[in-house]
Amino acid sequence: MLEPSQIRPVVIAALAEDAPSGDVTSQVFVPADARATADVVAREPGVVAGVQVLEVVFAEVDPAVEVALHVSDGARFDTGDVLATVSGPARAILRGERIALNLLQRMSGIATLTAEHVAAVAHTGARVVDTRKTTPGLRVLERHAVRCGGGHNHRFSLSDAVMAKDNHLALTRDVTAAIRAARAQIPHTMHLEVEVDDLSQIEPVLAGGVDTIMLDNFTLDDLRTGVELVAGRAIVEASGGVRLDTIGAIAETGVDVISVGALTHGVRALDLGLDLRIEGG
CATH class of the missing domain: 3.90.1170.20 (Quinolinate phosphoribosyl transferase, N-terminal domain)
Known part of the structure; x- marks a missing residue:
């Protein structure tokens, strides 16, 4: 409320x-x-x-x-x-x-x-969440509306959690070491998530000790493979270009979370x- x-x-x-x-x-x-x-x-x-x-x-x-x-x-x-x-x-x-x-x-x-x-993934265990793609100044209202529709909220702001995306990783030479260094700097209660855009990145990221790994713009086949590779060692989030007509199939790959920017920006x-x-x- x-x-x-x-x-x-x-x-x-x-x-x-x-x-x-x-x-x-x-x-x-x-x-x-x-x-x-x-x-x-x-x-x-x-x-x-x-x-x-x-x-x-x-x-x-x-x-x-x-x-x-x-x-x-x-x-x-x-x-x-x-x-x-x-x-x-x-x-x-x-x-x-x-x-x-x-x-x-x-x-x-x-x-x-x-x-x-939410109805499109009800037959799976996947959770539908929003993103930071909200209208400036209206985030608290729009995020409340997502909850009213049965969805969940991602991090509220850049201050809430560590979430390393492709541009962050582009500035690192050793992803595993960078993640471990980040973990050492944050409170033990803070969530740490890393985005990957290729299957080859999964093991180095997991080795760093993440809470959530985001599979960004993966094909359905690669999502299934990614879930198998993670094997329960982290929460698996799917993101990128999710639509109402595709979210059901994405959920069926076994991912835990599906983030949908269109809930607020589209x-x-x-x-x-x-x-x-x-x-x-």
Whole structure:
């Protein structure tokens, strides 16, 4: 569950960007004392993520706005379902409408896409995880949405774990020695992962003492061979170009983890709308 303190900085910046000097349209078209009720309605089916964002957005715009949530994050919904109802000063509802929908639509799109990938590997033991390919400033929200869809999170930032990729390895002459030196410098609680792009790299990397070995852009045959070579000595992660139509076959090779950047950087926002009506109308 997200904390309001994690959401508010994103919302404050978005509201300032959207109306730096106020909502001039509502100021000239909508009476100051007008009150309204609005339903957040699904235009297509999906998995919801970000309902707390609705509460934070409208509380920031005007505490007099009331938000009634009809679903919880992670719930599935159908076309026509009402996800939430917002009531209060009409100007405030209109002021927060676009920001609330933008975030809710994107987060629900991520949750829905994640759920599809998770379902595609459900017959295996593989775990679907996201990557750092998130929208700058929105990582905490997008990663929450992945969890709402049944996926898991990779390291949150560059500070969380050691993850040596091809560009790091290109700067080393002895991979095994470099990994051992890295291990000696980090806390015993910190995870160490190394990416490889060729089967010949697996043994030298394992000899260094890694927790996870990432097989990057491997063919299905090479993934199967890689899993056999690792033989349980490390967690095996598959990465690179994973799509919904290929993830099932990748999972069947026996890998433990499949990282999918598209969960956050290639997602389509779901079609959700806010249908407003004058109170009493």
